[in-house]
Amino acid sequence: MIEIFLVFLIFGLLGALLLLMNKFLGPSKSSPTKESPFECGSPYLQEGINPFPIKFYLVAFLFLLFDIEVVFFFPWALIFKDMGLTALIVMFAYIFVLVLGFIYAWKKGVFEWE
Amino acid sequence: MNSLFALLPLVIIVIASLLVLLLEVFLKKENKNYLGFISLFFLIVCAILYFRFWNEEFSYFKGSLVLDKLSLFFFFIFAVAVSFVILLSMKYISLQDANHGEFYALLLFALSGMMIMVSSSSLVIIFLGLEVLSISSYALAGLKRKDKKSSEAAIKYFLLGSFASGFFVYGLALLYGASHSTDISGILDYFRSSPELSLMATIGLGLVIIGFGFKIAVVPFHMWTPDVYEGAPTPITAFFSIGPKAVGFAVLLRIFLYYWRITPESQAIFWLLWIISVLTMLVGNLIALRQTNLKRILAYSSIAHAGYLMVAILARDGSSLLFYLAAYLFMNLGAFAAVIALSKKGKEYLELDDYAGVGFKYPWIGATFTIFLLSLAGFPPTAGFLAKFYVFSAAVREGLVPLVIIGVLASLISVFYYLRIVVYMYMREPSREIAIHLENPALFLVIFLCLYGVLQLGIFPGNILLIIREAINALPF
């Protein structure tokens, strides 16, 4: 019980600290962009359906894949304690393959914007 | 024996494909040809491993991955097919503007999927292997990215392939619900304990067969085949015509050699397969008669051959099935190699009219192509004749005489369109000028090896029959 409490305490404090550091250390200038409503980077008033660059599709496909791969982490986490080292090795092999795919995508220039 | 060795061939192939994939992005454009040699090297290493493993039996993952003689035999077929396809494509992909290093990586991925499928005894793992094979095949079909036909082939293959996967998954779910298991042996136990099949199990098995029917291209699940075969790059077409087909029949063999031993053939499933087999033999051969594109003719011929292979499944005869697949591997890849030989930069000669006079202009290509076509038609003394002979005599032994009569009639029909190509090559005046790119030693090596295979299997089949019998007898019943 005490461990869980400690975890919450430490990470709660860490989060608060980081937020406060932001407040004190960062410059706080106001700009029109900052004042506008939050809309994930796109203008907040526009036509309903806009074409967007084909690069986005590529990233979307990759997101789809890497997002789904995480599904295997959940059952793994559940039995991790019982299997120990084997589980660790298997998961590292799995992640290794994923990283190879990531390197391939990177080298192919998927993440280059213009 | 429970051992990690069972994974070794698979791991080698997967590592090879990942390596090739990574090298593709790090190598310079002009060095990409080395990727083919690297893939070949790994395939040869694997083939040596199969030899070493022949007399042992490994399994892993609580028996859901088994390396028995049957899977080793199929590994061999796949390794030979993939290495021939790699040899065929080395020149082809640079001549026909498909020179992406991913070509080899995807081929090796497809190979690993097939290896998973044949060596597994759990239908879920078989499904995963099937998807590894299929997804790489969709990409391979569309590899000529600037060619509209190639993209169209890819989309057709993709849509119908994943449609079939949907059937397979649902059938699997029904089998799981009925038998409480997804292992072939577990399902087998269920069939053994209940002589009257429940409706759910029958439908489940039917859906699984439909799913496989798409992959092995049997009528009425064949509509994608000619278009995909025509549009895909030709070496890939050669791969499609043997790889997925062989692996589909490997799984059907595992299911039905088990299943058939237990229940008598008075089942709905038996007649389903019977009708599929008859339709496949007749429709495949009849439609092939009116094709003028070589790739489409070979596509329909491959559909028809799936029908003959189905006869072997119905006759419960594993050894004739394996022999047929081995013979089909050599004669079909040889025929495709000859088609690939007739091409130059940016242009392939695929219409029948292009073949007029080829027999005299390029005597070697003409002569070997003729032998492969005669073998496909089933003339002695080639491998095709013996293969058909074994399949049909096994069927007669099982009392399937009507099926055999239809099969023999169908192969008589097939003689017409195979010989039509030969007639064009030797008895027609060339109507248009063709010039082909002849500096392609890898391709001629493949033609030579296929020729050797066809004649060896046709004249001295003893050795391979011995191996096949050993592989079949090692199956647990």
Place this chain on the structure above:
Amino acid sequence: MIPGSYFFILSVILFILGVIAFFVKRDLITQFLSIEVMLNAGNLAFIAFARALNSLHGQVIVFFIITVAAAEAAVGLAIILLIFRQKKTIKSEDMNLMKG
């Protein structure tokens, strides 16, 4: 408490709808969507059986099917994109370069 058979019946209906939609629809993306419906009907059936049989096996299989569906989606959508760039259409009747 909902009886387990309801889930199974729902999955049968979903599967049949998916098959019908595949044949009725004339748009590559919608056809692909109907395939996803079929796969998810399979998933639902697996989960229903796993619950009825009280076994984890069926649920684990669902994970694999989800992953496979995602991989299929990535490759399939990429191919559809390729088609769209070449032909400026994704109607399935426009896929007519090859006949015979």
